[in-house]
Amino acid sequence: MPLRARNQLVVDNLHIVGAATASVASRLTQVSRDDLTSAGAYALVRAADRFDEAMGIPFGAYARGRVNWALMDELRAMDWAPREVRSRAKAVTRARDALAARLGRTPTVAEIAQSMGIEPSAVREGLADADRLVTSLDVPDAREIPWTGYLPDELVLASERDEFLHRAVDALPEKKRDVIRAIYFDERTVKDIAEELGVTHAAVSQQRAEAVRMLRDALDRHYADEPASPASRASRSSAAVLDAYFERLSASGRRSGHAAAQPLSV
Structure with a gap:
C-alpha cells in the first residue's frame, strides 16, 4: 500500500483508538490515558501496514482487534492491578458463575458469600474489583479474543x-x-x-x-x-x-x- 494511502487509512480510523481508549479509561481511572492512546495509535499504524483487502474483512474490524490487543498488553505492562486484587476478583466471579449455572439465575451477594465461606462485604469488594478489571487480561486465552473473525x-x-x-x-x-x-x-x-x-x-x-x-x-x-x-x-x-x-x-x-x-x- 502506498505510504500516502496508508497514512490516510490511519487518519480515517483514529476514532477506533479514541473509542477503545475511552472505554478502558472510563473503567480504570488509575491508568494513563496518554500511554493507552500511544499504544493504540502504534497498533493502528502497524495494522495499516499489514492490511490486505484480500483478507475479506473491513479494515475497521481488522484494526479494532489489533488495537484492543495492544491496549491489553499496555494495561498488563502498567501493572495497575495488584495480584491480590486480580485473584480476589477471579475467585468471586468464578463462584458467582458456578452458582448461576446451578441456580439458573444470578445469585445474590449473600448466596455467593455463603458458598465461599466469606463475608458479604468481601464479595461486594470482589465484584467491584471485577467491574474495574479488564477480565480478558486474566483468562488463559486472552490473546485469542481480539483475533475473533480473522x-x-x-x-x-x-x-x-x-x-x-x-x-x-x-x-x-x-x-x-x-x-x-x-x-x-x-x-x-x-x-x-x-x-x-x-x-x-x-x-x-x-x-x-x-x-x-x-x-x-x-x-x-x-x-x-x-x-x-x-x-x-x-x-x-x-x-x-x-x-x-x-x-x-x-x-x-x-x-x-x-x-x-x-x-x-x-
Missing part, C-alpha cells in the same frame, strides 16, 4: 507471531528477560520483583520498558517488508547491544528451523 491464514500468522515473540523474549539480555518472564508469564507485580532483587520499582519498570522496546524492534525487523533504518528503532540500547540481541535471536531461529523474514540488523 481468516484462518491470519490466525496461523498470529500463532507464528507468538512463537517468534517467545524466542525474542528468550534472546533478551538476562535481566530484561527475567523481568519480562516474571511480569508477563508468571504474573508477578513490579513491586514483588523489585523487593526480590533489592532494587527500586523504577529500576524494574525501566528494565521492562526497554525490554518491550527491544521486542518491538525485533518484531518490526522480522515482519517488515523493507529493512528498517536505525533511526526508526524504538530501543534506546546501543547498536552493539542490539546487534548482539538480534544475532542471538537469529541463531535461535536457525536452530529451530525458522528462517527470518529478513536479516535482523540495526
